[in-house]
Amino acid sequence: MQHPPPRHQGGGLIRGIPAILSVVSAFVIWELYVRVSGISPLMLPAPSRVLEQMVQNRALLWHNTLPTIQATLSGFALSVSVAFALSIVLDFMPRVRRALFPIFVVSQTLPLVAIAPLVVLWFGFDLTPKILLVALVTFFPMLVALVDGYASTDPEIEALLRSMGASRRVLFRTARLPSAMPYFFAGLRISITYAVVAAIFAEYVGARAGLGIVILNAKNSFRPDLVLAAVVISSVLTLVLFAATALLQRIVLRWRDVGEVR
Amino acid sequence: MTALAMQGVGITLGGTVVLDDITLHVAEGEFVSILGPSGAGKSTIFRLLTGALRHDRGMVTAGGRPLDQGEPGFAFMPQRDALMPWRRILDNLTLGLEVQGMARREARARVLPLLSAFGLAGFERHYPAQLSGGMRQRAALLRTLVQGRPVQLLDEPFGALDALTRTQMQAWFEDRWREARWTTLLVTHDVREAVALSDRIYVLSRRPARVIAEIPVPAPRPRLGRAPGPDAHALEAQLVDILLTQTGDQT
Ligand SMILES: Nc1ncnc2c1ncn2[C@@H]1O[C@H](COP(=O)(O)OP(=O)(O)OP(=O)(O)O)[C@@H](O)[C@H]1O
Numbered sequence: 001m002q003h004p005p006p007r008h009q010g011g012g013l014i015r016g017i018p019a020i021l022s023v024v025s026a027f028v029i030w031e032l033y034v035r036v037s038g039i040s041p042l043m044l045p046a047p048s049r050v051l052e053q054m055v056q057n058r059a060l061l062w063h064n065t066l067p068t069i070q071a072t073l074s075g076f077a078l079s080v081s082v083a084f085a086l087s088i089v090l091d092f093m094p095r096v097r098r099a100l101f102p103i104f105v106v107s108q109t110l111p112l113v114a115i116a117p118l119v120v121l122w123f124g125f126d127l128t129p130k131i132l133l134v135a136l137v138t139f140f141p142m143l144v145a146l147v148d149g150y151a152s153t154d155p156e157i158e159a160l161l162r163s164m165g166a167s168r169r170v171l172f173r174t175a176r177l178p179s180a181m182p183y184f185f186a187g188l189r190i191s192i193t194y195a196v197v198a199a200i201f202a203e204y205v206g207a208r209a210g211l212g213i214v215i216l217n218a219k220n221s222f223r224p225d226l227v228l229a230a231v232v233i234s235s236v237l238t239l240v241l242f243a244a245t246a247l248l249q250r251i252v253l254r255w256r257d258v259g260e261v262r
Numbered sequence: 263m264t265a266l267a268m269q270g271v272g273i274t275l276g277g278t279v280v281l282d283d284i285t286l287h288v289a290e291g292e293f294v295s296i297l298g299p300s301g302a303g304k305s306t307i308f309r310l311l312t313g314a315l316r317h318d319r320g321m322v323t324a325g326g327r328p329l330d331q332g333e334p335g336f337a338f339m340p341q342r343d344a345l346m347p348w349r350r351i352l353d354n355l356t357l358g359l360e361v362q363g364m365a366r367r368e369a370r371a372r373v374l375p376l377l378s379a380f381g382l383a384g385f386e387r388h389y390p391a392q393l394s395g396g397m398r399q400r401a402a403l404l405r406t407l408v409q410g411r412p413v414q415l416l417d418e419p420f421g422a423l424d425a426l427t428r429t430q431m432q433a434w435f436e437d438r439w440r441e442a443r444w445t446t447l448l449v450t451h452d453v454r455e456a457v458a459l460s461d462r463i464y465v466l467s468r469r470p471a472r473v474i475a476e477i478p479v480p481a482p483r484p485r486l487g488r489a490p491g492p493d494a495h496a497l498e499a500q501l502v503d504i505l506l507t508q509t510g511d512q513t
């Protein structure tokens with residue numbers, strides 16, 4: 001009964017094996033198909049060729065990955081901090097919440113395809129429009145996650161705190177905020193996957209550098225191998241960010257990993 | 263002195279008269295139980311005393327003053343244990359003291375010496391999910407009592423436990439109570455528990471709740487841990503008879 005082991009200790013790698021196997025076999029089939037059919041690399045380059053191009057163009061790719069990382073992380077940091085600050089305001093002022101929420105819902109229905117060129121038009125080819133677009137795409141899922149999380153607080157815990165004489169502020173800090181953390185991390189993992197895509201799309205619409213620009217130029221010069229190289233990098237980037245949030249969640253929500261004894 | 267008094271208290275919730283006429287009092291150092299059928303409005307009385315609801319009719323005084331003037335001085339144990347799953351047991355236990363503004367270090371110093379009497383020694387760093395039901399219940403009790411409030415409001419503290427654990431916990435609690443003599447108002451629908459622990463018992467009707475009987479329990483303490491006398495059996499039978507008139511067509 002003393003200190004039971006955490007639920008998923010060490011199991012991560014072993015449970016990942018089926019996923020790794022299926023990805024590897026997909027690449028093998030792809031490679032074999034290209035070799036056997038003799039299809040032109042201008043139509044469908046083999047994985048080995050994509051890899052080769054990645055190595056050959058590593059300077060170019062690296063140079064263009066940095067701005068994408070920068071836009072993703074800055075935009076994401078912006079949206080998470082604004083969503084967090086706003087969620088607190090909304091939690092303390094339900095009337096403001098009812099007034100503003102429809103606006104946030106509308107902000108989600110705006111098609112990125114239409115909004116991105118406008119934002120680039122207004123803010124130029126620098127980093128600013130990318131940050132704003134990433135923030136726009138990820139803001140609402142984060143805000144909803146937090147607001148729902150506050151609402152999930154156990155009413156019995158709130159009644160207990162009130163009986164202790166807790167103010168609304170103390171109630172928020174000791175009960176509502178911790179109750180929202182699992183929701184917060186669920187929102188974080190969903191929106192981090194949107195974030196990279198939004199950054200690349202914003203670059204694609206207009207930028208000086210970035211993975212979106214690599215894709216645009218490679219497409220225009222009929223280089224599907226380079227397009228795919230950029231795609232590989234963006235996938236890896238998303239996976240790394242996803243893993244980072246999962247790790248952060250494991251640390252912050254340690255109490256959820258303890259074994260149940262009852 | 264009277265620690266708590268309710269005089270003709272009534273409340274209507276969503277068009278339903280939940281409490282009709284509640285008149286009761288608890289003297290300092292006294293152990294009083296409210297016994298009533300399920301859904302009678304027992305928890306509602308506590309929600310009213312802890313400020314979660316306001317009564318429409320009647321008068322509530324705590325320590326001689328009306329309820330809404332100043333600190334009522336109640337420590338409340340909700341029907342479910344309401345331990346915070348994200349706080350370790352020690353941090354759950356200090357919650358009330360911290361809300362009162364006590365520094366965490368001082369609050370811990372207050373709680374730590376009490377752990378062994380509550381069977382929680384060695385578990386202070388555990389999370390609630392790692393404790394058995396009985397331990398969680400003891401933790402919730404300690405969290406209530408350590409606040410040092412004049413009156414303890416306990417809503418079915420042993421209701422969620424299996425029969426064996428419940429009997430053990432009641433005997434254990436009687437021992438603790440005989441040492442400390444907390445002024446206590448206990449809500450229960452367990453007749454044996456009310457007879458074993460109380461100085462006086464109020465019986466509620468079914469909803470809309472009124473006090474339909476007030477019964478003193480003169481038997482000497484300790485009562486648990488030995489065979490109950492014939493008086494206790496007679497009293498239990500009497501209470502069951504009263505309660506049976508109150509079951510039936512309630513919704
Ligand atoms: N907001 C409300 N609106 C309408 N009816 C309510 C409301 N709150 C409580 N009630 C009713 O009041 C009655 C008493 O509820 P309460 O929780 O006080 O019962 P209880 O005696 O504690 O029951 P139990 O023994 O099951 O815990 C219930 O029948 C419930 O349906």
Ligand SMILES: [Mg+2]
Pocket residue numbers: 304305306341417
């Ligand atoms: Mg109840």
